[in-house]
Amino acid sequence: MDNPFQLITDTFAPDYQINLSIQGLDGSIMLTLSNAGRIVAKRMISPEQRNDPQRLKRLVQSVQFGIAIEQGHSAVAILEAMTDGDSLKLPPPSLKGRQPLPARL
Known part of the structure; x- marks a missing residue:
């Protein structure tokens, strides 16, 4: 992996x-994802996570999992999707009726 931030960008840029x-x-590094001006997720990325491709991949999946849970997706379906492939594919985020996450996670 030449650029550790490419995985983050490729995963989240289409929706956030x-x-x-x-x-x-x-x-x-603090990763902040927002949608329509609302913070959807915040996560601290340590140098060790940033420099280890497997740890960075797990961090990205963890963020995806947290967002999916907040959007009301089934935890079982999310875990199955995560184990079946490299990336979690869920419907685009919807903010209808959702409260933004607190600024501190």
């Missing part, structure tokens, strides 16, 4: 605005 910001002297 992506903001990556440096959070600490250790190189930690």
Whole structure:
């Protein structure tokens, strides 16, 4: 993996605005995903996660899982989709009747 942020961009850019910001002297990065001006997910990415392709992939799947649960998808269906393929494919996000996540996760 040449660019660790390419996986994040490829996964989330079609449906979310992506903001990556440096959070600490250790190189930690804050990933913030938003849709229609609302924060959908925030996750801290450690340098160790960023530099390990398998750990980064698990982090991305974890974020997808959390978003899917917030959107009301079945946890069993989500887990099956995650184990059947490399990426979780769900319907596009819908904000109807959903409250934004708290700023701190």
